Amino acid sequence: VRRFALAKEARRHLAAEHRLQPLALALASGEDASIGALDAENAEVVASLLGRYVRQVRGQGRTGIAAFFEERGFVEREIGKFRSLRTWKRARAAHLLGDMGSDRAVAPLLAALGDSRRDVRAAAARSLGTLQCAEAVEPLVEALVEGRVPRAVAGQALLTIGASSRDRLRGLVPHPDPEVRAVAIELLGLVGDASDAELVAAHLRDSAAEVRAKAGRALGRLGAEEEVENLRRALGDRIPFVHATTAIALGMLGDREAGPALLEQARQDHFDPAHAAAYALAGADPALLWDAARRLGQGPHVAEAADVTAVNRTRVGR
Amino acid sequence: VSVLEKTLAAASVIAFAYFAILNTTYLIFTAIAWRDVTRYRRARSYAAVEEVFASPLTPPISVVVPACNEETGIVESVRSLLSLRYPEFEVIVVNDGSTDRTLAKLAEAFELLPVRKALRGTLATARVRAAYASRRHHNLWVVDKENGGGKADAINAGINASRYPYFCVLDADAMLEEDALLRVAKPILDDPDLVAATGGIGRIVNGSRVDHGRVLEVGLPKSWLATVQVVEYFRAFLVGRIGWSRMRSLLIISGAFGLFRRNLVETAGGFSTATVAEDLELVGRLHRHLRERGEEYRIAFIQDPVAWTEAPRTCARCAASGPAGREGWGRRFGFTAEWPETPATGPWGWWRSPTSSCSNSSVRWWSSSATPWWWRPRRSGRSRSPFSPRSSLLRCLSAFSSRCRPSP
Numbered sequence: 001v002r003r004f005a006l007a008k009e010a011r012r013h014l015a016a017e018h019r020l021q022p023l024a025l026a027l028a029s030g031e032d033a034s035i036g037a038l039d040a041e042n043a044e045v046v047a048s049l050l051g052r053y054v055r056q057v058r059g060q061g062r063t064g065i066a067a068f069f070e071e072r073g074f075v076e077r078e079i080g081k082f083r084s085l086r087t088w089k090r091a092r093a094a095h096l097l098g099d100m101g102s103d104r105a106v107a108p109l110l111a112a113l114g115d116s117r118r119d120v121r122a123a124a125a126r127s128l129g130t131l132q133c134a135e136a137v138e139p140l141v142e143a144l145v146e147g148r149v150p151r152a153v154a155g156q157a158l159l160t161i162g163a164s165s166r167d168r169l170r171g172l173v174p175h176p177d178p179e180v181r182a183v184a185i186e187l188l189g190l191v192g193d194a195s196d197a198e199l200v201a202a203h204l205r206d207s208a209a210e211v212r213a214k215a216g217r218a219l220g221r222l223g224a225e226e227e228v229e230n231l232r233r234a235l236g237d238r239i240p241f242v243h244a245t246t247a248i249a250l251g252m253l254g255d256r257e258a259g260p261a262l263l264e265q266a267r268q269d270h271f272d273p274a275h276a277a278a279y280a281l282a283g284a285d286p287a288l289l290w291d292a293a294r295r296l297g298q299g300p301h302v303a304e305a306a307d308v309t310a311v312n313r314t315r316v317g318r
Numbered sequence: 319v320s321v322l323e324k325t326l327a328a329a330s331v332i333a334f335a336y337f338a339i340l341n342t343t344y345l346i347f348t349a350i351a352w353r354d355v356t357r358y359r360r361a362r363s364y365a366a367v368e369e370v371f372a373s374p375l376t377p378p379i380s381v382v383v384p385a386c387n388e389e390t391g392i393v394e395s396v397r398s399l400l401s402l403r404y405p406e407f408e409v410i411v412v413n414d415g416s417t418d419r420t421l422a423k424l425a426e427a428f429e430l431l432p433v434r435k436a437l438r439g440t441l442a443t444a445r446v447r448a449a450y451a452s453r454r455h456h457n458l459w460v461v462d463k464e465n466g467g468g469k470a471d472a473i474n475a476g477i478n479a480s481r482y483p484y485f486c487v488l489d490a491d492a493m494l495e496e497d498a499l500l501r502v503a504k505p506i507l508d509d510p511d512l513v514a515a516t517g518g519i520g521r522i523v524n525g526s527r528v529d530h531g532r533v534l535e536v537g538l539p540k541s542w543l544a545t546v547q548v549v550e551y552f553r554a555f556l557v558g559r560i561g562w563s564r565m566r567s568l569l570i571i572s573g574a575f576g577l578f579r580r581n582l583v584e585t586a587g588g589f590s591t592a593t594v595a596e597d598l599e600l601v602g603r604l605h606r607h608l609r610e611r612g613e614e615y616r617i618a619f620i621q622d623p624v625a626w627t628e629a630p631r632t633c634a635r636c637a638a639s640g641p642a643g644r645e646g647w648g649r650r651f652g653f654t655a656e657w658p659e660t661p662a663t664g665p666w667g668w669w670r671s672p673t674s675s676c677s678n679s680s681v682r683w684w685s686s687s688a689t690p691w692w693w694r695p696r697r698s699g700r701s702r703s704p705f706s707p708r709s710s711l712l713r714c715l716s717a718f719s720s721r722c723r724p725s726p
Contacts, residue, residue: 088360095364118508119361126366150508153366155375190374271438275481278436300436307433311451314431 016045024049027068030060043072051099055130062101069100079108091119098127106133113139118148125149129157137161137168145179158187166191173199178208185211189218197224204230209239216242220249228255235261243273251280259285263292267299278305347561354560358621367500370507371403377483377510378406379503379577382476384469385490386414393427395490398531400455404499408457410479411490414472415444415465424460429453435461441474441588449479469573470589470596477580477588489574491628493523493531498623502577505618514604514615515578517571518623519555522548526626533626547629556621563619569605571617573597575625
């Protein structure tokens with residue numbers, strides 16, 4: 001009986017969505033759509049539709065959506081739900097507030113990052129990202145480092161905030177806590193540009209191996225060609241996973257001069273660094289890789305990378 | 319009162335007590351499961367699945383698919399796997415010495431080319447004959463190996479070939495829902511340091527409408543036997559596993575669909591080739607390994623990501639699937655003798671392991687014993703060591719005697 005009731009409800013909701021979609025699209029595209037006559041139930045349907053669109057729209061459309069939610073009292077209603085004792089109500093409110101696009105929600109969402117339940121904190125982090133709230137950068141990084149918010153969710157929120165988070169991330173790079181440094185450098189590698197390379201490269205000599213590894217990877221992502229000398233030196237690091245990320249960076253930068261050092265690393269027994277070095281060599285100097293692969297005793301990683309590069313070339317040629 | 323009457327009375331009391339305990343346990347679990355499913359259903363509305371999918375910080379996963387004589391469905395299965403929604407993953411199909419055209423069909427469909435693949439070599443397996451990369455899909459690998467006597471050996475070969483820190487084991491005939499990998503990985507993404515393994519739910523595809531490896535419409539099977547198995551799957555997954563998972567005593571992650579931390583499985587010695595219930599055995603070993611190291615950990619069951627599998631339609635096939643479960647749970651029953659020294663799953667393990675071992679091994683024993691002998695298939699050479707009351711008793715006695723032996 002319950003299943004039939006739920007199915008009927010779903011059908012009704014779908015029909016309402018179909019009927020109200022033009023109105024929601026008009027609002028999202030910034031047109032002056034008439035919404036005054038909507039009853040509460042239909043307004044809920046429009047809200048759920050706009051919630052889906054808000055992440056894809058900018059400018060006037062976004063302002064229009066936020067105004068719709070604010071005028072209809074949806075924002076205040078969801079903020080009020082943070083007082084609920086039920087976790088799912090608070091988490092759902094935090095999630096929906098992100099989809100409403102209203103700046104009024106920022107302060108309650110920042111407060112929700114300190115909620116006792118992980119689900120609520122994660123939903124708040126995701127919504128702060130959706131709202132592209134620059135002042136949420138430090139709390140998000142702190143929450144990420146302390147493990148209060150899932151790494152993928154907090155990281156994605158910071159990336160969604162985008163360029164405006166860059167200055168704040170730069171400020172966190174010299175942080176005394178190595179975990180904060182590592183996270184800040186990793187994210188800077190994703191949202192920054194070549195002008196951040198010098199700051200990041202300084203941490204190739206950091207006391208924490210995790211930070212050195214992240215710095216290596218970030219330099220590859222930033223396309224920091226002027227730092228290849230430092231990266232080549234970092235290939236001699238004593239920690240295997242630092243070799244691996246540094247090799248990946250050199251491969252991304254296509255540094256031919258690092259070829260012999262990468263080949264040497266690719267011949268070694270440590271699986272992950274050798275694997276990374278072999279594939280990096282395929283990117284940096286494929287001729288050297290193929291030449292080495294023809295000779296005996298170069299190790300399985302060199303042979304694999306050479307064969308896979310050959311397969312990839314046939315794929316490109318298709 | 320004759321001896322016979324006394325024996326019958328005692329047997330009645332034992333049977334009554336057994337079913338009373340078992341049914342009470344499942345009644346409690348049903349309540350727990352109801353609460354958990356409701357909570358999970360609500361949580362789905364605010365789970366940031368899209369953000370996880372878009373995030374470059376989501377860890378990559380190797381999907382290991384052991385395949386032995388799977389020529390009929392392997393191409394469709396691999397196609398459906400390649401279209402999974404996950405930011406970065408590779409599919410490693412391990413051809414476990416197939417004698418049919420499994421490898422040829424894969425080579426034809428995905429334009430495989432031989433490559434010299436580097437293998438980790440951390441787990442011993444039967445000889446790997448060759449490895450192939452696909453011209454069509456950069457993230458598809460096929461490892462061709464000699465038959466090592468079971469699925470465990472093939473999975474171990476897949477682990478050796480994997481690049482990523484997590485691997486997902488999947489049956490070659492299973493079909494995953496599009497978001498299944500994202501959902502099964504969610505506990506690991508939420509708590510990467512805590513969660514050692516997660517498992518999804520298995521459901522029966524008989525009667526459902528399927529197209530290109532995707533279930534379009536869920537239906538019930540026409541065969542009564544398959545329908546009974548639908549109920550049994552719900553009992554096992556949605557009641558049993560949720561309950562045991564809640565008590566942190568989950569003793570099995572289904573080998574049909576489970577996600578594991580690779581370095582942990584390597585340290586624990588990989589999947590055991592000495593048993594046909596390698597999934598059950600590995601999870602027990604992981605519990606013991608992590609408890610002995612004094613680490614806080616979690617092995618979680620997720621009720622939402624579904625792997626669809628075909629259920630046996632005939633009694634003969636159903637009976638053929640009996641020995642694996644029977645022997646697996648039977649062996650675990652044999653292991654109980656070791657638990658007083660090293661309880662595998664903590665306080666609840668004292669209750670959980672004997673209960674499940676008794677109920678599962680006895681139910682499976684009865685179910686397949688009840689199958690008339692002329693319906694049963696001939697046993698292949700691979701699984702010649704079925705659990706029997708006699709062998710279980712001997713195993714228990716030998717375990718106890720080794721405990722009681724004075725140390726040198």
